[in-house]
Amino acid sequence: MRSTRHVVYAAGEPELGHYSDPPLLVLASLAAGPKHGHAMIEDILELCGTRLGPGTLYGAIARLEQQRWIEPLAADERRRPYRITAQGSRVLRARLETLQRFARAGLRRLEIA
Amino acid sequence: MKRGIARLLLRLYPSSWRQRYGIEFEALLLDTPAGWGSVLNVVCSALVERIRSFGHPVQEPDRLESWCIRAPWAMFTLPPLACLALCYGLALAILWSGWHLFLPQLDSPFTKIHGWAIPYFGMGKTLFLGAPIFSGWWILLASRRLTHVSWPLIGLVLVIVAGTLASVHADRSALPAAFGHIRLTFELGTSPHWLEGQVLHAVVILTAIAIPWFSWQLRPPSLR
Numbered sequence: 001m002r003s004t005r006h007v008v009y010a011a012g013e014p015e016l017g018h019y020s021d022p023p024l025l026v027l028a029s030l031a032a033g034p035k036h037g038h039a040m041i042e043d044i045l046e047l048c049g050t051r052l053g054p055g056t057l058y059g060a061i062a063r064l065e066q067q068r069w070i071e072p073l074a075a076d077e078r079r080r081p082y083r084i085t086a087q088g089s090r091v092l093r094a095r096l097e098t099l100q101r102f103a104r105a106g107l108r109r110l111e112i113a
Numbered sequence: 114m115k116r117g118i119a120r121l122l123l124r125l126y127p128s129s130w131r132q133r134y135g136i137e138f139e140a141l142l143l144d145t146p147a148g149w150g151s152v153l154n155v156v157c158s159a160l161v162e163r164i165r166s167f168g169h170p171v172q173e174p175d176r177l178e179s180w181c182i183r184a185p186w187a188m189f190t191l192p193p194l195a196c197l198a199l200c201y202g203l204a205l206a207i208l209w210s211g212w213h214l215f216l217p218q219l220d221s222p223f224t225k226i227h228g229w230a231i232p233y234f235g236m237g238k239t240l241f242l243g244a245p246i247f248s249g250w251w252i253l254l255a256s257r258r259l260t261h262v263s264w265p266l267i268g269l270v271l272v273i274v275a276g277t278l279a280s281v282h283a284d285r286s287a288l289p290a291a292f293g294h295i296r297l298t299f300e301l302g303t304s305p306h307w308l309e310g311q312v313l314h315a316v317v318i319l320t321a322i323a324i325p326w327f328s329w330q331l332r333p334p335s336l337r
Contacts, residue, residue, distance in 0.1 A: 037137065037140075038141055053151060053154030054138070054142055054145050054158075055154040055155040055157060056154055057141070058141070059158045059162070061134075062134065062162075078137060079137060079141075080136075080137040
C-alpha cells in the first residue's frame, strides 16, 4: 500500500496532492544518516510534508532491503535502525537527477507558456 | 497504539515477514498514535505482504503442494467439484432414504419431522449446506504456498456459485409413486428478491470458509 496521509501544506498553497513514492522517501531520509522507523516517519514529514503510515513504511523498508539498497544495523532495544548502502545511494542519486530534469523541463515549459 | 491492537495487527502479516520485522514493527506501532487511518494502513499492507508471500515458499513443498504448483488448474477445480458432488450425492441419498424410512405416506420429505428423523435429516442437511464450505476449505488448504491466486479464486467462485444455486426438489409424480423422485438443480431464479438472497447466501458461505483461516492466522502465540 502506497498511501500517505496528514499532508502539511504551506499557507495558501492549493491542495494538488503530494509526493508519494515511499521507497524514494525512505532512501532520501536515510541519506542523512541511519534511522529507525519512527524517526524516518518524522524526518519524511519534515522533509516533504508526507506522513507515511506504519504499514507503508515497513512495506518500503522490506522492498528496499530485498534489493540491498538499505541494510539493518544492530537493534537498539526493540527499534532497529537502517542505513542506506552505496548501491542505494547511487539509485537515490539517479532518481533525484531524473526528477530534477523533469522539474526543470516542466518549469521551462511554464515559463514559455 | 495499544499493545493488544498492535499484536493483533501484526498477526495479519505472513509468519516469515513477522519473524524478520515483527519486533521492530510492533515497536513502531506502539509509537504510532492510535487511529482508524493507521489500522487501515497496516491491514492493507498486511494483505499486500500476504499476496507477495504466495510466491516465496519458506520450506520445501509437500506432495499436495507440489501438485498444486504443477497443475493448479486441476487441483483447484476437480477435487473441490468432486467434493461438492460427493456431499450432494450423500445428502440426497440421506434425504431419499429418510423419506422412505420416516415419512413413507407423505408426498414430500420437506415437512415437519419428529424423533429420530430430526438427526437423520439433519445429517443430510449439514452435508448439503456444508458441501461448498468443505470444498472451500480444501482450496484454502491447498493454496498455502501457491505462486499465484488466480486458480484458487476460480475454484472458490465455482464452489460458491454452485453452492448458492443448488436446490433440491422432491415429488412422487415423475416415477412410480412408491419410489419418490429427488432432483438436484442449479437454476437461476426469477423473483425480484432472488439475487438478494443468493448474494446473502454467497456471503455466508464465504464467511464460513474464511473463519477457520482467520482463526489460524490470529491464533495466540502459545499455539504456534
